[in-house]
Amino acid sequence: MSKEYKGRCHCGSVQFNVVADLNNCFKCNCSFCVRRASTLVKVEDSKFTLESDENNLGKYGSRDFSDHFFCKNCGIQCYTRFKNEKGTSVILNVGCLEGVDSYSLNPVTFDGAKKL
Numbered sequence: 001m002s003k004e005y006k007g008r009c010h011c012g013s014v015q016f017n018v019v020a021d022l023n024n025c026f027k028c029n030c031s032f033c034v035r036r037a038s039t040l041v042k043v044e045d046s047k048f049t050l051e052s053d054e055n056n057l058g059k060y061g062s063r064d065f066s067d068h069f070f071c072k073n074c075g076i077q078c079y080t081r082f083k084n085e086k087g088t089s090v091i092l093n094v095g096c097l098e099g100v101d102s103y104s105l106n107p108v109t110f111d112g113a114k115k116l
């Protein structure tokens with residue numbers, strides 16, 4: 001079931017609201033995700049609202065279909081904007097969501113190493 005969450009980086013410079021269904025959480029084994037080992041959840045663009053200054057975000061765009069956004073101050077990678085033929089979506093670091101124990105979830109593995 002979808003629920004509204006507040007999200008933030010470690011220092012609080014990056015803050016956002018999101019409506020997400022954590023039953024759909026996953027881990028990805030692409031070359032970026034294996035290095036950060038985060039549990040992730042994907043939402044439609046319209047379900048995500050950035051509440052903090054965009055200037056607090058750094059962007060790492062490793063591939064043309066995705067931009068990884070991180071806090072310039074504390075370095076936490078908070079979310080990724082992803083685009084494909086179906087449109088754009090936001091992939092969140094579940095560990096940034098307040099009140100969520102990301103270690104209690106049962107993420108499936110997305111085979112990003114092969115599919116991306």
Ligand SMILES: [Zn+2]
Nearest residue numbers: 009011071074
């Ligand atoms: Zn921060």
